Every structure is written in C-alpha cells, then in structure tokens.
Amino acid sequence: MSGKIALVTGAAGAIGRSVARRLSANGAAIIVADIDFEGAERVAAGLDGAMACAVDIRNAASVDAAVAATIERYGRLDILVNNAGVNTLAHRVTIDEFPAEEWDRITGIDLDGLYTMSRAALAPMLAAGNGGRIINIASVVGLAAMRLQSPFVAAKSGIIHLTRSMAIELGAKGILTNAIAPGSVMTALTAKLFYGDDGKFAGRTQEFLAHVPLGRPAQPEEIAETVLFLASPAASYINGQVLAVDGGWTAGYMM
Incomplete structure (x- = not known):
C-alpha cells in the first residue's frame, strides 16, 4: 500500500480506528475522518504521515472540505473506506413505533452520508484517471433482516445494492467498489x-x-484485515462484491 492515500470515515471508532491502523501499517497515508475531531486526532497521532479531519458526512460542505484538505496535503485520493455509521440503543422497537426523527438520523448517516462522501471522493479519483478503491461497510442485516432496527436494516441493504450499482458504473473507469458485511x-x-x-x-x-x-x-481488527485485502493489489479483479465477515452467521440456520 506504499504511496496510497486512504480516507477512512468514522475512523475514531473501533472498526474505523482498526482500519486506519492496518492500512497505515501497510504503507498507506491515512486521512482519519470523523465527526469526533478530538478522537480523530488521537488516532492520527499514532500513525505515520496521517491527517485528522473533522467531517460530518450528512453535510455536503463538510464532506467537500475534507476531500479538498486531502488533495491539498497529499495531491490525490486512492482509497475511500465508507465506515461511518450509527444504529440506536434506545429505540429497539417495531416499525410502527419507530420515531421518524430517529429513522431520519440513521438513514441520513448510514446511507445518505455514504452517498455524499462517495460522490465527493470520486471527483478527484476520476480526474486523476488512476483508478481507485471504494470499500463500503454494510452489515449482515443488509443480507438477512433482523427485527427491531428497521432503519438500520433499510440503510445497510441499500448500501449493498448501491455498492453493486457503483461497481457497474465505475468499473470501466478503473474504480473498484466492494462492500463488507460484518456480523456482530x-x-x-x-x-x-x-x-x-x-x-x-x-x-x-x-x-x-x-x-x-x-x-x-468479531474483533474490529478482523474487519480491518478484510478492508486491507479489498484495498490491496491482491483484490484487483474483485468488483461489486459483498463479503460477509460474520463467523458463518449468514451461512444457514443453526439448530
């Protein structure tokens, strides 16, 4: 990954932090992007050549500023890891009781935010003409729905088909798009x-x-290893795929 520039959203959290560290350990320069800027700074401080960046993926101006800062410092962007996402602790209820504002918050970050971030990151990737990688963090609930978290299920299943759509649209331009569907x-x-x-x-x-x-x-590091694989030259012919990293949960029903 030497010489590659990777932007990781939600990089102050457990999975994002592990992804940033794993890519950095393999030579990539990391933009540690998170709405929690202090958390991003702490992660970036431990990585060679990394930059912390405050970004709210719900806000197009914030996203554009993060991409602009990336290009200003590094001159390019090769890898985008769309890791930022939320669920809910308080509202584990059926859809008829699910608060509309909480639905909007979750889908607004998990799906709409991923679109906003991807759209902004693609501009310099396409302009450079050197290809690129987009890795979207979905969930097994996008493959097999679970109850009491309808907006999370909807957003993550949306990410899966958006990933496939992006792969079809961008593959001919050298940009590979894949998703990871973690379990617990x-x-x-x-x-x-x-x-x-x-x-x-x-x-x-x-x-x-x-x-x-x-x-x-899973441990967060096990998700990070999968991101590293999809970002690496070893995955040069993998496009539009969804890799479940779930310990076998989606393989079938355990009785």
Whole structure:
C-alpha cells in the first residue's frame, strides 16, 4: 500500500480506528475522518504521515472540505473506506413505533452520508484517471433482516445494492467498489447492548451467539484485515462484491 492515500470515515471508532491502523501499517497515508475531531486526532497521532479531519458526512460542505484538505496535503485520493455509521440503543422497537426523527438520523448517516462522501471522493479519483478503491461497510442485516432496527436494516441493504450499482458504473473507469458485511463486532455499542450488566440484551447473549458457528463476535481488527485485502493489489479483479465477515452467521440456520 506504499504511496496510497486512504480516507477512512468514522475512523475514531473501533472498526474505523482498526482500519486506519492496518492500512497505515501497510504503507498507506491515512486521512482519519470523523465527526469526533478530538478522537480523530488521537488516532492520527499514532500513525505515520496521517491527517485528522473533522467531517460530518450528512453535510455536503463538510464532506467537500475534507476531500479538498486531502488533495491539498497529499495531491490525490486512492482509497475511500465508507465506515461511518450509527444504529440506536434506545429505540429497539417495531416499525410502527419507530420515531421518524430517529429513522431520519440513521438513514441520513448510514446511507445518505455514504452517498455524499462517495460522490465527493470520486471527483478527484476520476480526474486523476488512476483508478481507485471504494470499500463500503454494510452489515449482515443488509443480507438477512433482523427485527427491531428497521432503519438500520433499510440503510445497510441499500448500501449493498448501491455498492453493486457503483461497481457497474465505475468499473470501466478503473474504480473498484466492494462492500463488507460484518456480523456482530465487539465495539462499544455491542459491549453495552450484550455484555454490559445493564445492557438491553445482556440476558440473550448466549442465545444470539448460538446462531454464530464460531460462537463469538468479531474483533474490529478482523474487519480491518478484510478492508486491507479489498484495498490491496491482491483484490484487483474483485468488483461489486459483498463479503460477509460474520463467523458463518449468514451461512444457514443453526439448530
């Protein structure tokens, strides 16, 4: 990855931080982008040649500024990892009870924000004519729906088909677009929901893991390894694919 420039959104969080570190360890220069600028600065401080960047992917002006800062400093952009995303802790309810404002918040970040970020990042990629990689972080719930999180399911399934559409449109221009669909990953949100003493689903952890053949959640570093593969020369003929990194959860029903 030496000489490559990679922008990672949501890079102050567990998965994004691991992705930034893994790409950096393999020689890429990283733009650590997050709405939490202080968090982004902490991550960037530990990476050679990295730049922290405050970005709200819901805001086109903020996104454009992040891309402009990238080009000003590095002169190019080769890899975009659309990792930023949210779900909800408080509103695990059926769709008829789901608050409209929370629906808008989740889909606005997870799907609309991904579009806004991709559109801005593509401008310098296409102008340079050197190809590029876009890696979208979707979810297994985009492949197999789960209850009580309808906007997250809708957004992540949208990402999957958007990834395929982008691959068809951009492949001929040398830009490869793929998605990763993580299963349960040990992030702060997962820890709070399933493993905290006061977690909403703390009593159902073993029931959930019984459907995962490997019997455990992924570590953020395992998602980062998959991003590294898709960003690397080893994935030069992979385009429009969705790679589930879920311990086998979507392979079939465990009984």
